[in-house]
Amino acid sequence: MKPKALQNCGKCGLCLSVCPVYKISNQEEASPRARLQLIKYYKNENLLSSSGLKEIISKCLMCGSCKAICPSGIDHYSQFMEMRAQMRKDHGEKSAIKSLTYLLAKESRIRLAAGAAKIGQKIIPQNFIQKYNLGNIPLKRFPRLNKKPFRQAVPEIIQPDRNKKGTLLYFTGCATNHIFDKTGFSTINILKQMGYTVIIPKKQTCCGIPMLFHGAGKQAEKNVLTNIKCLDKEDIKAIIVDCPTCGTALKDEYPALMQRLDKDVDAAKRISSKVIDIMSFIIQESDLKNFSNSIDKIKVTYHLPCHLKNSRKTSNNTEKILDKLDWIEYERAIDVDECCGGGGTFFYEYPEISKKMMDKKIKNAKNTGSSIWLTDCPVCRINLSGNLKRKDKITVRHPVEIINNVLFNT
Amino acid sequence: MLNLKIRNPLLKIVGKERLLEKPEELACYSYDAYFEEAMPDMVLFPVTTQEVSAILKICSTHKIPVTARGAGTSVCGASIPARHGVVLCFSKMNQILETNTKDRYIIVQPGVVNIDIQKALEPFKFFYPPDPGSMNVSTIGGNVAQNAGGPRCLKYGVTADYILGMQVVLASGKIVEFGSRNVKDVTGYRLSGLFCGSEGTLGMVTKIILRVVPLPETIKTILVTFDNLDDTAKSVSDIIGSGILPVALELLDKTTINAIEDSANLGLPVEAEGSLLIEIDGVKEACEKEIQKIIEKVETNGATSIQEAKSDEERDKLWEARRTAFGVFAKLAPDIFSEDVTVPASKVPEMIRKTVEITKEYGLKVGILAHAGDGNMHPMIPADKNNKDEWEKVEKAFVEIVKAAVDLNGTLSGEHGIGLAKTQFLPLVMSQDSIEFMSVIKAAVDPDGILNPGKFV
Numbered sequence: 001m002k003p004k005a006l007q008n009c010g011k012c013g014l015c016l017s018v019c020p021v022y023k024i025s026n027q028e029e030a031s032p033r034a035r036l037q038l039i040k041y042y043k044n045e046n047l048l049s050s051s052g053l054k055e056i057i058s059k060c061l062m063c064g065s066c067k068a069i070c071p072s073g074i075d076h077y078s079q080f081m082e083m084r085a086q087m088r089k090d091h092g093e094k095s096a097i098k099s100l101t102y103l104l105a106k107e108s109r110i111r112l113a114a115g116a117a118k119i120g121q122k123i124i125p126q127n128f129i130q131k132y133n134l135g136n137i138p139l140k141r142f143p144r145l146n147k148k149p150f151r152q153a154v155p156e157i158i159q160p161d162r163n164k165k166g167t168l169l170y171f172t173g174c175a176t177n178h179i180f181d182k183t184g185f186s187t188i189n190i191l192k193q194m195g196y197t198v199i200i201p202k203k204q205t206c207c208g209i210p211m212l213f214h215g216a217g218k219q220a221e222k223n224v225l226t227n228i229k230c231l232d233k234e235d236i237k238a239i240i241v242d243c244p245t246c247g248t249a250l251k252d253e254y255p256a257l258m259q260r261l262d263k264d265v266d267a268a269k270r271i272s273s274k275v276i277d278i279m280s281f282i283i284q285e286s287d288l289k290n291f292s293n294s295i296d297k298i299k300v301t302y303h304l305p306c307h308l309k310n311s312r313k314t315s316n317n318t319e320k321i322l323d324k325l326d327w328i329e330y331e332r333a334i335d336v337d338e339c340c341g342g343g344g345t346f347f348y349e350y351p352e353i354s355k356k357m358m359d360k361k362i363k364n365a366k367n368t369g370s371s372i373w374l375t376d377c378p379v380c381r382i383n384l385s386g387n388l389k390r391k392d393k394i395t396v397r398h399p400v401e402i403i404n405n406v407l408f409n410t
Numbered sequence: 411m412l413n414l415k416i417r418n419p420l421l422k423i424v425g426k427e428r429l430l431e432k433p434e435e436l437a438c439y440s441y442d443a444y445f446e447e448a449m450p451d452m453v454l455f456p457v458t459t460q461e462v463s464a465i466l467k468i469c470s471t472h473k474i475p476v477t478a479r480g481a482g483t484s485v486c487g488a489s490i491p492a493r494h495g496v497v498l499c500f501s502k503m504n505q506i507l508e509t510n511t512k513d514r515y516i517i518v519q520p521g522v523v524n525i526d527i528q529k530a531l532e533p534f535k536f537f538y539p540p541d542p543g544s545m546n547v548s549t550i551g552g553n554v555a556q557n558a559g560g561p562r563c564l565k566y567g568v569t570a571d572y573i574l575g576m577q578v579v580l581a582s583g584k585i586v587e588f589g590s591r592n593v594k595d596v597t598g599y600r601l602s603g604l605f606c607g608s609e610g611t612l613g614m615v616t617k618i619i620l621r622v623v624p625l626p627e628t629i630k631t632i633l634v635t636f637d638n639l640d641d642t643a644k645s646v647s648d649i650i651g652s653g654i655l656p657v658a659l660e661l662l663d664k665t666t667i668n669a670i671e672d673s674a675n676l677g678l679p680v681e682a683e684g685s686l687l688i689e690i691d692g693v694k695e696a697c698e699k700e701i702q703k704i705i706e707k708v709e710t711n712g713a714t715s716i717q718e719a720k721s722d723e724e725r726d727k728l729w730e731a732r733r734t735a736f737g738v739f740a741k742l743a744p745d746i747f748s749e750d751v752t753v754p755a756s757k758v759p760e761m762i763r764k765t766v767e768i769t770k771e772y773g774l775k776v777g778i779l780a781h782a783g784d785g786n787m788h789p790m791i792p793a794d795k796n797n798k799d800e801w802e803k804v805e806k807a808f809v810e811i812v813k814a815a816v817d818l819n820g821t822l823s824g825e826h827g828i829g830l831a832k833t834q835f836l837p838l839v840m841s842q843d844s845i846e847f848m849s850v851i852k853a854a855v856d857p858d859g860i861l862n863p864g865k866f867v
Contacts, residue, residue, distance in 0.1 A: 010740030011443045013483040017525075017546035026501040026521070027455070028482060029430070034438040041437055053434040071673050071737025 061343030084215030137386030175378030467583030480549030486829030492864030520551025557607030559825030642684025659783030743792030752824030
């Protein structure tokens with residue numbers, strides 16, 4: 001790491017205005033600027049490593065809003081990831097986070113864990129499920145796992161019925177594979193209808209972001225190399241993601257990581273240039289004429305995930321589609337683009353901060369009067385729906401699911 | 411660390427949730443947007459006037475330095491605890507106490523962020539004009555302490571022009587109030603003018619009554635380019651001299667525009683040697699007439715392109731570009747020497763010529779950026795503070811720039827303040843007697859010198 005990169009932080013403080021954690025605490029040490037300064041002091045040996053320092057560095061959603069607004073072009077992600085790795089080395093890691101990064105490092109472990117968790121969901125006594133929380137989320141409001149991993153439930157190659165337009169790779173991510181298979185089925189259905197051949201590479205595995213963000217870069221390396229190998233294909237029109245965080249990984253972090261590892265950067269860049277989220281792909285390739293329907297309008301609201309907002313310039317594509325579909329009445333919540341406090345494992349590690357963010361989101365979503373709350377990110381989805389109560393009568397879905405339900409699945 | 415005799419009573423006032431004392435926490439309050447740093451011994455987050463008063467009583471008994479902080483965006487080091495001691499951070503004392511657009515005022519606590527005041531007023535179609543570049547994050551307490559300006563202060567005036575009344579806690583812990591909810595009020599000294607801009611050296615402002623004004627019916631924004639800086643600057647003095655009063659008249663040179671464009675990709679005119687961002691507001695018909703007059707003036711001065719913002723989005727984009735200017739310079743070098751000299755509008759062309767000459771002479775790079783309509787210059791010199799030779803040149807060039815401004819009837823700082831950055835340069839613009847008079851006032855309200863010591867008085 002070049003220390004110059006840190007010195008270039010002009011300490012202007014613009015990042016404070018977008019940092020979700022700073023907005024809740026109004027304390028400088030919760031800000032991206034503070035984290036950068038602390039990293040600098042630590043590197044210059046003006047500040048000793050301590051568990052308190054680790055806490056400050058960890059209390060961050062890794063939402064990327066600071067990086068997106070920084071006029072000095074600081075790459076906060078890299079700085080934070082590297083420092084998190086150092087802190088993990090100095091002070092160890094909470095056992096829950098350690099097991100998570102261990103699990104995600106190998107596809108067979110993910111499968112095993114998902115299987116065990118599914119059995120777990122069946123055998124955990126009902127009174128336990130009713131009573132206990134993970135963070136602020138009651139266990140009973142966690143989503144059920146897929147009956148069968150999504151990628152095992154579909155063929156590797158799916159052909160469209162007519163007018164073949166080209167071939168796409170679909171990177172499903174862990175959430176679609178193990179929790180939200182409807183998102184996967186819907187995505188495939190929509191792409192088929194649009195006339196594309198969809199290939200779902202069997203060898204793909206966790207994108208590695210959860211490990212990278214928790215400072216377990218070594219564990220992530222293998223995943224990254226595996227994914228690059230199965231995604232770097234010729235004659236592919238695009239690589240579709242349904243999860244904004246996987247998108248961030250493939251688009252931004254893979255090239256940066258390969259650069260650091262001094263490995264095949266070009267392959268990572270080829271992949272990066274083809275990665276696109278499903279909603280952006282829809283609006284890029286279709287005038288939405290085929291997406292029209294004469295049913296009574298369905299009122300929906302939306303939550304814009306940080307990793308969609310910050311990593312690409314395509315951030316408002318889902319909203320554009322919602323505005324254009326003639327069978328949707330889109331009610332924008334005033335804080336549509338504010339972070340929900342999910343942040344991977346943040347909701348579990350810092351429930352008191354997460355709750356404050358969530359309470360605002362729920363209040364404003366309710367104010368729209370919609371019973372359907374759409375969002376693209378699986379962690380946001382778990383967080384939003386987990387914090388809602390049954391009496392709120394709001395269901396949270398990926399936008400592709402409602403499109404598929406109304407247009408193609410009937 | 412403060413000794414326990416002081417620490418424990420302070421802890422009792424705010425509780426452990428609002429007291430910081432671990433090194434990794436304190437380090438986060440050792441800096442602001444200026445380039446020097448100093449560690450505090452303790453950080454406290456008061457939320458009521460009574461807490462501020464109790465804290466100051468203890469600190470003045472034990473002669474502990476107290477430095478106020480809001481969001482820490484001062485560019486002159488005003489919130490750096492130069493003599494250590496206690497940092498009093500007002501970021502949690504952030505309630506809007508009353509919004510009354512019928513009587514045209516809003517009452518706020520010091521930790522309210524400038525943009526949140528705007529958001530509170532918007533539903534009533536009102537606004538609070540001072541708009542420092544940091545307005546999305548800086549607190550009103552900081553704005554008041556620094557008498558913050560901003561682009562639209564050309565037409566609307568600076569922070570001091572909007573203070574109707576305030577509550578201040580003095581070093582002794584005594585709480586004083588003056589002013590009222592009335593625009594007209596000559597009851598006693600106008601002390602808001604004394605405390606506003608005092609950079610936390612005279613007292614802690616704990617409540618502010620601000621004047622607010624209705625949002626204009628129409629806003630028009632244009633971006634004009636020129637192929638030399640002289641024509642650009644001459645247009646400025648011509649427009650101001652013609653009797654039109656724009657909301658804002660911002661000048662950006664090629665270096666600045668390019669730095670912004672590299673960072674933000676907004677499609678700015680990177681070829682132009684000089685650009686003017688001009689905004690007017692008011693009644694629609696008047697705006698149209700005025701913009702025509704402005705266009706005539708810039709065309710006479712050889713404008714190469716004139717582009718009008720067609721939508722709020724386009725307008726936001728232009729202003730976003732201007733607001734990030736300070737930050738983008740940080741990309742060019744590790745440190746930025748940001749200047750703030752101000753001259754009468756008619757002297758802007760000459761001041762720009764001199765600035766370019768001086769920096770050239772020392773072989774320094776310079777970006778010219780200015781709230782040109784009110785002569786508030788922000789030349790920015792990217793440099794490396796660790797490079798001794800270079801930094802020496804920067805300092806020498808700075809002294810010459812200030813002298814040039816003074817020769818043109820200008821002044822040392824238009825809106826950034828003195829803080830740590832410019833204390834040593836005060837004698838360039840103020841007589842010894844005038845400086846001593848400030849010390850007399852300081853000694854009267856803060857006899858032990860505990861409030862923000864190490865700054866300009």
